[in-house]
Amino acid sequence: MTTLQAVFPLVQIAQQTRLAASKLALLSTEEKNQAIDAIALALESAQEEILTANVADCQAAVAEGIAKPLYKRLQLDEHKLRDAIAGVRDVGKLDDPVGKVQIHREIDTGLILKRITCPLGVLGIIFEARPEAAIQIVSLAIKSGNGVILKGGKEALRSCEAIVKAIKQGLSQTAVNPDAVQLLTTREEIFELLQLDKYVDLIIPRGSNSFVRFVQENTRIPVLGHADGICHLYVDKAADIEKAINITVDSKTQYPAACNAIETLLVHNSIASEFLPKVAEALAAQNVELRGDERTLEILPNIGLATETDWETEYSDLILAIKIVDFLEAAIYHIDNYGSRHTEAIVTEDLVAAETFQALVNAAGVYHNCSTRFADGFRYGFGAEVGISTQQMPPRGPVGLEGLVTYKYQMCGDGHIVKTYTGANAKSFTHRDLE
Amino acid sequence: MTTLQAVFPLVQIAQQTRLAASKLALLSTEEKNQAIDAIALALESAQEEILTANVADCQAAVAEGIAKPLYKRLQLDEHKLRDAIAGVRDVGKLDDPVGKVQIHREIDTGLILKRITCPLGVLGIIFEARPEAAIQIVSLAIKSGNGVILKGGKEALRSCEAIVKAIKQGLSQTAVNPDAVQLLTTREEIFELLQLDKYVDLIIPRGSNSFVRFVQENTRIPVLGHADGICHLYVDKAADIEKAINITVDSKTQYPAACNAIETLLVHNSIASEFLPKVAEALAAQNVELRGDERTLEILPNIGLATETDWETEYSDLILAIKIVDFLEAAIYHIDNYGSRHTEAIVTEDLVAAETFQALVNAAGVYHNCSTRFADGFRYGFGAEVGISTQQMPPRGPVGLEGLVTYKYQMCGDGHIVKTYTGANAKSFTHRDLE
Structure with a gap:
């Protein structure tokens, strides 16, 4: 000591x-x-x-x-x-x-x-x-x-x-x-x-x-927190364009420094030519800088080219990377590669696509037709938030007071020993839940 | 890659x-x-x-x-x-x-x-x-x-x-x-x-x-398990002698290699002279080697002297260390110093002492008047056990299938954005539990 x-x-x-x-x-x-x-x-x-x-x-x-x-x-x-x-x-x-x-x-x-x-x-x-x-x-x-x-x-x-x-x-x-x-x-x-x-x-x-x-x-003590908040919004081919625009703008600009703001917009190719010019206009009105992959640049020729670095960057700022994908699974694959398991969202009117996305994407929050900015203990109704965890094991996502407690098993007997329940004349346990 | x-x-x-x-x-x-x-x-x-x-x-x-x-x-x-x-x-x-x-x-x-x-x-x-x-x-x-x-x-x-x-x-x-x-x-x-x-x-x-x-x-991956199982049984001054003997013998000998077997017996001084000779006889019948502190040796002069090393050793064998303490808090202090937060038990007919012990001892299992050998997923009624965790955060103690799953938050909206719920005309959340 x-x-x-x-x-x-x-x-x-x-x-x-x-x-x-x-x-x-x-x-x-x-x-x-x-x-x-x-x-x-x-x-x-x-x-x-x-x-x-x-x-x-x-x-x-x-x-x-x-x-x-x-x-x-x-x-x-x-x-x-x-x-x-x-x-x-x-x-x-x-x-x-x-x-x-x-x-x-x-x-x-x-x-x-x-x-x-x-x-x-x-x-x-x-x-x-x-x-x-x-x-x-x-x-x-x-x-x-x-x-x-x-x-x-x-x-x-x-x-x-x-x-x-x-x-x-x-x-x-x-x-x-x-x-x-x-x-x-x-x-x-x-x-x-x-x-x-x-x-x-x-x-x-x-x-x-x-x-x-x-x-x-640098510690052996358990850590509650998250290093990165690289969140994505995927606009599916069956997306409602107006919802998609509103959710994109909110997820990016409502508080860009927050960990639950999006960094990358994934757009299905069959909706890209209609959706991208409209969302670009809405984002421009909020002073968001856009960076796109090559296919995005064919539709939005005046924005910068996104590189590998963009997919793995948490801007925490009014910058948004855009990538066009050919199917839902490609969006999920991108998220699996670059996401930080924080909060991921899909905009679609196709319930099967939404369910597939929510089942397959591995993240603390998987959202359908709403802003990623909802990922927050107060908004979840926890009353307080001690942090947001991106680890795989619970507690995961926004953590309320329950993240600051553990539990113990209290057992009370009257001289009970294990020998009674083993061997040839073993007594059976009742295992009856009380109350 | x-x-x-x-x-x-x-x-x-x-x-x-x-x-x-x-x-x-x-x-x-x-x-x-x-x-x-x-x-x-x-x-x-x-x-x-x-x-x-x-x-x-x-x-x-x-x-x-x-x-x-x-x-x-x-x-x-x-x-x-x-x-x-x-x-x-x-x-x-x-x-x-x-x-x-x-x-x-x-x-x-x-x-x-x-x-x-x-x-x-x-x-x-x-x-x-x-x-x-x-x-x-x-x-x-x-x-x-x-x-x-x-x-x-x-x-x-x-x-x-x-x-x-x-x-x-x-x-x-x-x-x-x-x-x-x-x-x-x-x-x-x-x-x-x-x-x-x-x-x-x-x-x-x-x-x-x-x-x-x-x-x-050697890993950053979460680990479910426990390195040590150093469990104690404290025989309080208000212990029923017969229960104390039965529980000691079961906790030590029912399966000595198990992590939930006891390694050290703590005995209140006012009951020691009556209890120790009787428990020593019962343990001798099971071929348990005893080692005691100096005060124990005054009562059981024929056993070996326990040293600092004994208090911190998981014998996993038919060996038991014995220490005499002057009050409940001294037992709790010893457990706090040497225990591995696995399973700790008290034998007493004094409910206040039992409650104090169960509240103050920091371990996955805190038992009253029963054998430490009950610390087991099957005995708890979990149907299966994937391991026993001695970490402070959940999952703690015997872990059933629930230790192999996590959770995710799924949120479904209809174009909902956070902006609606902020600022001057902020809408309120309903936060109404369903079902």
């Missing part, structure tokens, strides 16, 4: 978090909700301090020449803070994900098995320089009974410190030990955090694709 | 498996059950060939001086084969884990979200030299709609080849392409298999702890 601490000074912080989390795990829904209320109140009381810290962060960032979109994320005004605090109270209203009985079964008379949800333990959450993210993350962690070690983008350090100070102050008057919430302040600590698989149960990285990939490749 | 194939010749096999699996994924329950029946019939027809191959395996193993327990596992007689084939037919009777609708929700009028279970894709299963394991694994893979790449222990090569040949022959007359089942034959291929994260979705390693740990540390 001593050696480990010498190498990783974070160990002590992680141990403290774990201890506080093990007590938090046992609290009632009411106690957790009281803590969440206390956080909201404390943040309201600390409003001035938090906004002042944010002004200092913003000034320092401007002095270092921060890019405009990053500046907008960093900036926290009274309005944004009020919304974030309202979000905390919304989390209080969500259903408690802990203590749900998933299996309740009599194994034999007097021998009862229950599978019950419980917190994961300690979450490590690394997020971008967006201070209000810390507020949302902490409220989700407390609600799910988990301790949390936070690391925000360095530009937001002063803001995050003020926020976490207020949160800890709020918690100090509740059943939740303030040690359950910790803030890391240096970049070096990220790498240390990733080594603490003995103390941290889940890492949720937010931020750039390359950063998420770095995290996935 | 060419480069990858040059480095990993397995890529082509994996691609074939994947292609066959993508068709298998779409088959109906009936088609899959027909394939499972065909496998059972083909194995029956090939009985002589399989048993002859096994005799050759056994002779070669004896010539190489195989250890007796390994020989018993390797040996496949008519009786064992018949049981394995009956097991195939049992899998046919299990509920189909694919196509289950977990969420069915109206997002807005005409916009419907479904979360539906689907196969993972391709499983990589590396198992010990126990030929009938191949039979069980293939039937579970087919039932769950997955392709499977098998690698059995090298001593069982001829037997596995004969078995897989029969299985493929059986499948050739069904809707399942025989390519869905592949057998690897060399040790080098294991490492290659672990690199194929593009084609293989889940690795299930069976065998020694060190091998499982090797697999976990």
Whole structure:
């Protein structure tokens, strides 16, 4: 232990978090909700301090020449803070994900098995320089009974410190030990955090694709997140042209930086000459740059040529690659090769084509006649979203609070032993579901 | 792709498996059950060939001086084969884990979200030299709609080849392409298999702890399994002595090589002087070697001294370490330090102590007044077990067929776009659960 601490000074912080989390795990829904209320109140009381810290962060960032979109994320005004605090109270209203009985079964008379949800333990959450993210993350962690070690983008350090100070102050008057919430302040600590698989149960990285990939490749702790969001829209030969145009424009432009925005439009050749000029006009009105394969260029001669690189790029910007395919299976094949298993959509009035697409495409979301932008925990009705996972195993797709809990099997007997159920005179199990 | 194939010749096999699996994924329950029946019939027809191959395996193993327990596992007689084939037919009777609708929700009028279970894709299963394991694994893979790449222990090569040949022959007359089942034959291929994260979705390693740990540390593919099974039984001060003795003997001796057998007995000091001599006598009758801490030796002076190494060892044998603790929390602390989060049990008539133990101990199974040997998919009523997971995230504990499927979100609309639900005149979602 001593050696480990010498190498990783974070160990002590992680141990403290774990201890506080093990007590938090046992609290009632009411106690957790009281803590969440206390956080909201404390943040309201600390409003001035938090906004002042944010002004200092913003000034320092401007002095270092921060890019405009990053500046907008960093900036926290009274309005944004009020919304974030309202979000905390919304989390209080969500259903408690802990203590749900998933299996309740009599194994034999007097021998009862229950599978019950419980917190994961300690979450490590690394997020971008967006201070209000810390507020949302902490409220989700407390609600799910988990301790949390936070690391925000360095530009937001002063803001995050003020926020976490207020949160800890709020918690100090509740059943939740303030040690359950910790803030890391240096970049070096990220790498240390990733080594603490003995103390941290889940890492949720937010931020750039390359950063998420770095995290996935440098830890043995399970990671909830996705490196890429390369989503496709396939416009089938039996597509309704107007729906196809609307869905294309929405999927590309409604929020182009989102992971569920499309990067490539696949178009069936028999509809391309009618559809492409119309969609190109609609996209041009939204300032979308188009790049097409050679066959697309025959119809839209004024756009750039798409290369192999385009098929594998998440633009996160107002750029769209277009490819003409000769049949549904070719679209599925392209998606299988280049998609990131995030969200894939088909526009068609042909129900068999839609079903084939939804059955064969391997992705967290497979959509028919709607925008890929619907891939989101709030839109799915989960109340909150802790992340979107593109892994194959559950949890997959938008993940709500249920992604922050696990389960354990509780078995209660009265001296039951396995020998009774084996050998020549083996007793049978009843295996009767209860309730 | 060419480069990858040059480095990993397995890529082509994996691609074939994947292609066959993508068709298998779409088959109906009936088609899959027909394939499972065909496998059972083909194995029956090939009985002589399989048993002859096994005799050759056994002779070669004896010539190489195989250890007796390994020989018993390797040996496949008519009786064992018949049981394995009956097991195939049992899998046919299990509920189909694919196509289950977990969420069915109206997002807005005409916009419907479904979360539906689907196969993972391709499983990589590396198992010990126990030929009938191949039979069980293939039937579970087919039932769950997955392709499977098998690698059995090298001593069982001829037997596995004969078995897989029969299985493929059986499948050739069904809707399942025989390519869905592949057998690897060399040790080098294991490492290659672990690199194929593009084609293989889940690795299930069976065998020694060190091998499982090797697999976990050498692949980016999710691994279902557990390296260690260090389970404890805590005999509380309020324990019923007779129950405690029976449960200790069963947990240790009913099948000592099993991962859910106990390795350490923790005993409350106020019951130790009464309980320990009695349990020692009962364990001696079963030839269990005892090792105790210093306080245990004061009561049982004739046993060996347990050292730090004992607390962290999975004996998988008739050896039991004993430690005296002064209170419940000390037992929980010991388990937290040395346990492998597999299965932990308390014997007590004090319900508050039992609840505290079951709430605070972090393990897949937390038991009260019953043997740890109950931790098993069949005993839990899952019908089949694909493995026991000691990871923190689900699936955790004994995993049935549900561990071989994932899910996808299918959304169907009629031209729905996200823009409708944002901005000043944003429409609200209905979020109404259907059915």
